Amino acid sequence: MRVKATFLAIMILAAFVAFATPASAQQDRVVVESKHSFEQTIKNLKSAVGQGGMMVMAEVDQGNMLKMTGLDLKATTFLVGNPTVGKMLFQRNHGVGLYVPLRVFVTEVNGKTSISYEKASTQLSKFNDSEINKTAAMLDEKLEGLARMAGM
Amino acid sequence: MNTQLKSLLLLGIVMLAAAVGPNLFPAAMAGHGSLAEMATRFLLPSVAVLVVAAALGYLWRRAIARLVVLGGLAGIIATLPLEVVRLTGFHLEYMPGNLPRLMGVLLLDRFALGPSVASDIAGWAYHFWNGACFAILYVVIFGTARRWVGVLYGFAIGIGFMVSPVVTSLGVGKFGLQFSIGFPITVTLAHLAYGAALGILAARFAGRQPSPLLQNFRGLFTARTGGATKAHVETQGASQASNN
Numbered sequence: 398m399r400v401k402a403t404f405l406a407i408m409i410l411a412a413f414v415a416f417a418t419p420a421s422a423q424q425d426r427v428v429v430e431s432k433h434s435f436e437q438t439i440k441n442l443k444s445a446v447g448q449g450g451m452m453v454m455a456e457v458d459q460g461n462m463l464k465m466t467g468l469d470l471k472a473t474t475f476l477v478g479n480p481t482v483g484k485m486l487f488q489r490n491h492g493v494g495l496y497v498p499l500r501v502f503v504t505e506v507n508g509k510t511s512i513s514y515e516k517a518s519t520q521l522s523k524f525n526d527s528e529i530n531k532t533a534a535m536l537d538e539k540l541e542g543l544a545r546m547a548g549m
Numbered sequence: 550m551n552t553q554l555k556s557l558l559l560l561g562i563v564m565l566a567a568a569v570g571p572n573l574f575p576a577a578m579a580g581h582g583s584l585a586e587m588a589t590r591f592l593l594p595s596v597a598v599l600v601v602a603a604a605l606g607y608l609w610r611r612a613i614a615r616l617v618v619l620g621g622l623a624g625i626i627a628t629l630p631l632e633v634v635r636l637t638g639f640h641l642e643y644m645p646g647n648l649p650r651l652m653g654v655l656l657l658d659r660f661a662l663g664p665s666v667a668s669d670i671a672g673w674a675y676h677f678w679n680g681a682c683f684a685i686l687y688v689v690i691f692g693t694a695r696r697w698v699g700v701l702y703g704f705a706i707g708i709g710f711m712v713s714p715v716v717t718s719l720g721v722g723k724f725g726l727q728f729s730i731g732f733p734i735t736v737t738l739a740h741l742a743y744g745a746a747l748g749i750l751a752a753r754f755a756g757r758q759p760s761p762l763l764q765n766f767r768g769l770f771t772a773r774t775g776g777a778t779k780a781h782v783e784t785q786g787a788s789q790a791s792n793n
Contacts, residue, residue: 444580450720452578455661476661479720481645481728498661 624684703744
């Protein structure tokens with residue numbers, strides 16, 4: 398009886414973990430539907446980045462790159478950030494280099510354009526640093542603002 | 550086409566071409582395109598237009614061409630005291646970054662790779678070219694007669710910079726106050742130094758001259774309204790000066 402109860406508890410816990418992880422991962426990854434075309438959304442995003450006190454540091458046009466493989470799609474990733482904020486983060490922990498500059502992804506699927514990104518607070522929480530966490534929370538707000546402005 | 554109109558046409562072309570360079574960086578930081586693309590499409594052609602306009606001006610309106618060339622030279626040299634102040638501020642950590650180096654990586658589209666020798670050269674060249682362009686606009690609009698006007702002009706450029714999309718995109722708040730009080734102090738002092746040097750050098754190189762823009766507008770207006778004999782003589786004098 399006791400073994401059965403323990404087994405049941407383990408099964409329930411396993412089920413919880415199995416279903417909870419994708420859900421929380423979904424929360425960490427933010428997707429915003431855009432009201433505009435792919436090209437216009439990108440234009441809006443670049444403008445919003447500048448207004449939001451950040452810069453587009455690099456652009457990875459995956460759609461164009463994948464044309465070489467015969468795949469036809471619209472997809473571009475932007476590396477966005479602010480050198481002053483980046484300096485502070487790197488001074489706290491060089492490991493942030495894996496996540497900073499932040500990535501913002503724009504793609505068009507079935508005629509609908511969306512903007513997605515992973516929350517900075519999720520990525521940078523790994524460093525267990527209060528200053529990094531504070532900055533990450535600020536970056537979350539900025540990304541939310543950018544995505545909203547680009548998609549509206 | 551009468552003399553004043555020809556002069557105004559030349560001045561207009563010079564002003565438009567000179568205005569391109571300083572506006573590209575703010576436009577790029579506002580998200581209207583990459584600085585690299587804008588440099589190819591607008592900056593290089595504007596440089597060519599200015600060179601051609603100055604060359605043609607030497608054939609037809611020598612006084613204007615001379616003023617533009619000497620004004621540009623004064624602007625390039627006047628950028629040196631600006632740099633002394635700016636670099637001092639940067640090393641005192643009053644500035645968030647080294648702007649010519651940022652302009653360089655953007656011009657060569659290598660932000661993610663950071664600066665190289667080539668991008669540093671491009672960035673500094675663009676920075677000093679902007680110094681020349683602002684100076685050309687200064688001598689055309691204000692002339693070189695009043696050196697103190699250079700100081701006000703430099704101050705206005707500094708303020709303009711601090712409220713421009715460049716500073717907004719740096720994320721340092723209006724006038725850079727979110728970064729450091731040293732930011733607006735450095736920027737203001739640097740541009741005052743530029744303006745003061747420009748006022749002095751432009752007058753030294755080109756002599757004390759009135760605004761050619763204003764002079765030719767006045768001459769055109771006077772000629773068209775068939776002004777009094779005195780005004781007519783002044784117009785003749787202005788057209789002769791323009792032809793020399």
